[in-house]
Amino acid sequence: MKKKSKVSLDKISFIKLRRMYLFALVTIAVTVLLSQLLIQYNLNSQLSDSRIINISGKQRMLSQRLTKEILILNFITDSLQKKKQIDKVSETISEWKSNHYSLVNGNDSLGFPKEKNPILVQYFENLKPNFDTLLEASSTFLDNKKQNKNEQQNKKLVKTILDNEAVFLSEMNQIVGEYDKEALEKVTRQSKTEYAILAFTLLVLLLEFIFIFKPTNKKVESLISNLLSSERKAIKLAQDTEIISEAKENSVKELKSLNYAMENTLLYCRIATDGTIIHIGEKFSKLIQYNPFLSDKKFGQVLTPVEKEQLIIDRIVLENHRRGWQGELNITTRNEQSLWLDLSMVPVTIKKDESELLIICFDITERKKAVQEVERLNAANVADKLSQQKVISSKIVENQENEQNRIAREIHDGIGQMLTGLKFSLESINLDDKEKSTVKIEYLKKLTLDIIKGVRTATFNLMPPELSDHGINSALAKLTLELSKLTGKNILFYNKTDFNSRLDSLIEINIYRLTQEAINNAIKYADSTHIIVQLSHSATLLSITVDDNGKGFDINAVEKKRNSESGMGMLFMKERIQYINGRVFFNSIPNEGTRITFNVPI
Incomplete structure (x- = not known):
């Protein structure tokens, strides 16, 4: 009411x-x-x-x-x-x-x-x-x-x-x-x-x-x-119903598991909640070399004679006899052999206040041996990788040292000598002799321009300003133009899709160095006269292709010779392109030419 x-x-x-x-x-x-x-x-x-x-x-x-x-x-x-x-x-x-x-x-x-x-x-x-x-x-x-x-x-x-x-x-x-x-x-x-x-x-x-x-x-x-209160009551009622249903389902599962163990499982036994053996299957007793008629020992004593392993097993039974347990155990048998078991411990209610544990096991010793062998092979593979990384690191350090020595030589032999000449010429100017002073000043202007050009060349080799100011498109265009002037070879650059966007600075410098290395290899090793650099892009990919008409090489033969200069060069390119989540593809035909393609996600 x-x-x-x-x-x-x-x-x-x-x-x-x-x-x-x-x-x-x-x-x-x-x-x-x-x-x-x-x-x-x-x-x-x-x-x-x-x-x-x-x-x-x-x-x-x-x-x-x-x-x-x-x-x-x-x-x-x-x-x-x-x-x-x-x-x-x-x-x-x-x-x-x-x-x-x-x-x-x-x-x-x-x-x-x-x-x-x-x-x-x-x-x-x-x-x-x-x-x-x-x-x-x-x-x-x-x-x-x-x-x-x-x-x-x-x-x-x-x-x-x-x-x-x-x-x-x-x-x-x-x-x-x-x-x-x-x-x-x-x-x-x-x-x-x-x-x-x-x-x-x-x-x-x-x-x-x-x-x-x-x-x-x-x-x-x-x-x-x-409504929320009603919802909570409904949820609680549903949970209670689910618990009851789960309990019934578990009972059915336990009966099915017990029946399956009795009928089909080879390795099984029944133990009390305190770990005492009630019954052990014949196959299981043979595997662990135990007399099945002795039923007054603990489960840990049955499985292994090693006291330390027995304590571990007894603790597992004591801590999980109510909720059950599933895991892998490594035991030592009575003939001192290592045995791996995949063990499942299922609590079974016999009467209202009486329960026991059904133990079902699978022998996984061979599988464990196979896993250990795979781990050993993986460790050996990791060691090979580490050795290879050490070689790569040493080569990188060596290349950095060579690059530093080259820059030092450029500064010492070129810029340093010109600066010394500039100093001596400045000191030798006689202001009283205006005619000679004018000639020397004109010479000093030309020498100063040469010094500026040398400094620009050195800084361009270190880090081209076009890369940081305008991006990869302008930097590659400048690189091909400068190398074409320096080497006398026909080096051309094409931006096929008018790509002009900026990328992350780390990606841009790596793309620039990879392209620079590919062009230098074509100049140094391929004896090519024409080199074409092409840049194209899609919505998700930036692609740079370097083609030359040089002598080419056998890719399979070079990859087998990892310690050779060519093999290490290909390895360096792969490692560097992977650093920016990209991929490199080599396509070369002896006496016809080489194509190297770099693909980088954008």
Whole structure:
């Protein structure tokens, strides 16, 4: 009953919250709708005010244009031009008069109100005499011009128009200012109204949050808490059911295992939880050379005569007699032979408070011997690898030493001697002998350029600036160009796929050194005259190919001679490309040429 009452109360609470929520939504919708209607109304009102201000300002312009056109008409003598000017004045008078009456009396089509505030009424009353005078004088002047009469009267009419036009402009300025002020007041009033509507909407939202969303949130939290509690209870119930099912399944498995051991297993026995032998199979007893009729010894004593091994076995039985155990054991038999057993210990419940252990074993001695032999062979292979790495390391150190010696020779024999010559030449300059000094200075300039070139060459061999500044594409292009100049061989570079991206600096320097080594090998050993370096890439792979037309070599023969210079060179390339997760491919035909391809993931 309590549960039903609680459900009923929750239902009533949710119905109440739903009604309040709908009421809040309707209130917000009505507020937004009223706000939009008010905005549209005010926009239309502002549009009307804008049009009134525009027409009022236009009246000032029309009065000025009317005065200007009357003055022009007054001085025109040509009949054709006079007729055109009369038409223009007539149109101006008509438009000016129509706008004025619309402003004074209102106009539904233009949205001009008939009712005006007292100030505007007063301004229009003040303006009426000037407007009527201007209109009458302009109309009379126009009629006289049409009939070509009363020139003396026209002069007076022009003066009257000029006198009243300035007053008309002043009065219209006041009218325009009043219209502008009135429009500003409407905009201000609209802004305040909008703020009030916004405040009301925010208040509705706040109240909705306090009286709707907050209670709803509490109800949802309570509901989620109840659901989680129910879920935990369901999970616990499922776990309990699973445990019961697992226990039943284990019992069935144990019975099947026992039956299988009795029927098919060759090595098995039954022991008590304290390790005492209950029964041992005939095959098992023969393997460990034990009399099966002696059933008062511990399992460890049965398996091995070695006391240390017995303690290990007894500890395993003692620690795992409840949950079982599976693993490998190495024991010493009674004839002092090593025996490996894959042993499984399964607890079996006989009665409510009585259990025993079923031991099932497999002889894995031969397998262990095979594993040990594999480990021995792997160790030998590792030793060979280490020996090979030592050779590679020594060769790397040797190459580094040779490279350092070469750089030292370049600096000592080239740059050093030129610097010494520069020093002696500087010391031998006699400033008193200007002619010889000029010649020596020119020589010193050339010598300085040679020194700079030598320094650039040395630094290029160490680390080309193009590689660090612009990447592998520019560096390979510069390398092939420089080597072509230095060796006189035709060395060309092609970027087939316009690759111009930057890679990791470690990858770039290794690609550069590998390509440099491949080109140097083609120059040094292949006797080639043409070398082509090609760079291409895909979405995941960067490929560099070095082709030469040299004498080539037998790849299989070179790989067998690991201690030869060519064999070590190929090994170095493989080791270096593997360092950046790449691969190298060699393709060479004797007396035709060689192709080396480096593939690097990007």
